[in-house]
Amino acid sequence: MSYSEILSFVQFIHYFTIIIFLTFNITNVLSIYEVGVDYHAFGTNFTETAFLTQYHISNVRSIVLVQLQGIADRGANFVTLDIWFGSEPGKITDEHWLATFPMSAQETTNLNQYAADVASIQSKIDDHRLHLNIALFWLGIADYKIGNLTEGFGSDYLNASEFTARIEKTTDCIITAISNIRCSDGTLLVQTVYLEAEVMIGAKPNQDWFISTHYPRFLNQITVAGFTPAIYFLVDAREEYILDKDYIDPQYPALNGHRCMYWVYRSLNFLKIHQLPFPKRIDFSCYIDRNTSTYANLTYHILNDADAALSVLDAPKSYGIAETYYFIDDTQRKEFGQAFALEALSNPRLSHIRFWTTPDAGGKGIHIAYPFAIEDFLPPLKKISIN
Numbered sequence: 001m002s003y004s005e006i007l008s009f010v011q012f013i014h015y016f017t018i019i020i021f022l023t024f025n026i027t028n029v030l031s032i033y034e035v036g037v038d039y040h041a042f043g044t045n046f047t048e049t050a051f052l053t054q055y056h057i058s059n060v061r062s063i064v065l066v067q068l069q070g071i072a073d074r075g076a077n078f079v080t081l082d083i084w085f086g087s088e089p090g091k092i093t094d095e096h097w098l099a100t101f102p103m104s105a106q107e108t109t110n111l112n113q114y115a116a117d118v119a120s121i122q123s124k125i126d127d128h129r130l131h132l133n134i135a136l137f138w139l140g141i142a143d144y145k146i147g148n149l150t151e152g153f154g155s156d157y158l159n160a161s162e163f164t165a166r167i168e169k170t171t172d173c174i175i176t177a178i179s180n181i182r183c184s185d186g187t188l189l190v191q192t193v194y195l196e197a198e199v200m201i202g203a204k205p206n207q208d209w210f211i212s213t214h215y216p217r218f219l220n221q222i223t224v225a226g227f228t229p230a231i232y233f234l235v236d237a238r239e240e241y242i243l244d245k246d247y248i249d250p251q252y253p254a255l256n257g258h259r260c261m262y263w264v265y266r267s268l269n270f271l272k273i274h275q276l277p278f279p280k281r282i283d284f285s286c287y288i289d290r291n292t293s294t295y296a297n298l299t300y301h302i303l304n305d306a307d308a309a310l311s312v313l314d315a316p317k318s319y320g321i322a323e324t325y326y327f328i329d330d331t332q333r334k335e336f337g338q339a340f341a342l343e344a345l346s347n348p349r350l351s352h353i354r355f356w357t358t359p360d361a362g363g364k365g366i367h368i369a370y371p372f373a374i375e376d377f378l379p380p381l382k383k384i385s386i387n
Contacts, residue, residue, distance in 0.1 A: 033344040035377045036078035036133075036354040037071055038323060041097070044367040046358040050097035052083055055110035065117055067370040072123040072130050074374040078191070079118060080133040080354050081111075085170060086140025088156070101142040101154075102169035111177035119181050119189045129183055134174065135194040135232075135322075142166070144210040153206065160213075167214050171195075175225045193222050197322070198234040198285050200263040201270040212274050219277065232283035232322040233264040235302055239290045242301050254312035258305040268313050281352065282310065283320035288336070295339035303349060320352030326361040326368045330376075337377035345379055353377060 042063045043049035054060045071079060085101040087093055099107050118132045138144055141154040144163070153163045174193065181189045195218045201208055215231070222229035241247075241259045249255035255265055264284055271278060288298050307317050321340060327333040337355075344350045355361065355377065361368040 032348060032351050033341070033379060034077035034352050035341075035374060036076050036080060036352075037372055037374065038082055038135075038354050038356045039067075039071065039079040039370075040082040041358050042067060042370065044358050044369040046367065047095060047097050049358075049369070050084075052081065052110055052114065053096050053099055053107060055114050056106060061113070061117070064114070065121075068118060068121045068130065069124070070371055071374065072121050072128070073125050074372065075123075075125075075378050076130065076372075076374045077128070078131045078133060078354070080135055081114065082135045082137060082197075083111075084137040084139050085142040086138065086154075088141055098140060101138075101140070102166040103173040108173045108177045111174065112181070115178050115181040115189055119183055122184075131183065132178075132190045133192045133194070134178070134190060135197055136170075136174075137197055138210075145205045145207070148206065149209070164213060168217060171218055171221055175221060175227075178227075179225050188226050190227050192228045192230050194230050194232055194283075194322075196231045199231050199267045200234055201267040203263060208270060211270070211276070215276055228280060230279040230281075230283065232279075232285065232320075233267050234285045235264060236260050236262055237286050237288040237298070237302060239288075239293055239298060242288075242298050242305070243293065254309050258309040260302055261305050261309040264306070265309050265313070268310060268315055272313055278313075278315050280316065281318045281320050282306065282315055283322040283352065285323040286321045287323070287325055295336050296342060299339045299343050303343065303347070307349070317349050319350050321350070322354065323356045324353065325363070326355040326357065326372065328362045328366060328368070330373070333373065334376040338380075341377060341379045 040051070041049040042051055042060070051060050051064050055064070068079070083099050084097055085099045085103065087095065087098045087100045089100050089102070089104065115132055118130050121130050123129070141156040141158065143155060144153050146155055147153045147157050149160055151157050152159045158166070178190045183189050195215060196207075196211065199207065199211065201211070211231070219229045237260055244259045245257050247255070247257055247259035249259075249262070252265060252269070255261060264282070268278060268282075286302065288295060288302075290298055303319060306319060311317065325336060327336060340350065340353050355372075356368075357372070358367040358369055360366060
């Protein structure tokens with residue numbers, strides 16, 4: 001064999017090895033990167049079509065079942081049910097988006113039925129099944145941001161012990177509703193339950209009290225039941241903040257040059273000070289508002305900032321996008337969704353994304369409802385496999 005033939009053979013082996021490595025890496029990423037929907041309403045009018053409180057109505061359930069099937073068929077791995085608590089027990093209201101605080105028997109039954117329905121869905125394209133996450137929100141009489149320890153909390157100013165008792169009862173009702181729902185392989189349908197969304201310690205009144213008081217029991221009860229307990233955070237994703245390399249934080253040097261992590265760092269630092277465990281994956285809302293940069297560049301910078309700043313706290317370099325835009329413009333939405341998908345292909349630190357729907361998923365006043373172009377958020381190879 002001549003020298004040129006040997007060189008060609010060596011080059012062939014080198015490139016073949018690279019191809020095998022990339023194929024393995026991409027296949028591995030495709031198996032762990034999951035795309036889903038914040039799905040809590042069957043129409044754009046959020047107040048009328050939020051479905052949990054109405055799920056015992058046969059027509060509502062029928063609509064949701066059709067939409068769940070479509071969501072699975074277009075490639076989603078999961079749906080996240082967002083529940084807003086805040087209505088007074090026994091109150092008759094047409095505010096269907098607002099659940100009772102504490103959770104009522106009917107709402108508990110509805111959640112059980114909805115979870116069973118999600119478990120029954122199987123994609124007609126590739127036979128995969130959905131899993132379910134649940135995120136809890138607190139408004140109205142459950143709005144801890146109203147009041148204080150002296151006056152009470154929420155719009156009805158419940159005393160602290162009563163407020164906490166209702167949080168605990170609501171948590172227990174959720175566990176009761178979902179604990180017996182399993183996938184076809186025997187695993188629990190629900191993976192993650194979030195106690196609180198967009199945690200921003202220092203920005204939201206009483207949030208430090210809410211987390212330090214209620215998160216420990218929530219962690220224990222949700223874990224014992226077999227689910228993953230979590231909270232999620234908020235990235236300040238304005239382009240001028242993401243690219244502000246000269247930023248100097250007045251309190252934490254770890255944030256210098258990493259301004260978009262301002263609230264995430266402070267919130268995780270609060271957990272660390274209070275000896276509360278970090279979530280296994282750091283999830284955060286990420287509504288990127290760009291001017292001239294690309295979404296891919298901004299996404300890359302956000303995750304690099306997370307790596308650099310949060311590692312000082314020993315946080316895991318594992319991330320999920322808990323909420324983000326769903327733009328109505330097809331071109332913009334695809335560019336946006338692919339920025340996350342391609343980032344996940346290049347670095348497995350990003351393993352989870354779900355986009356918001358209604359209200360305001362496309363920007364203020366732009367409400368989104370089924371059907372969803374889930375494929376715009378899927379990695380390219382995965383899209384080929386489901387089409």
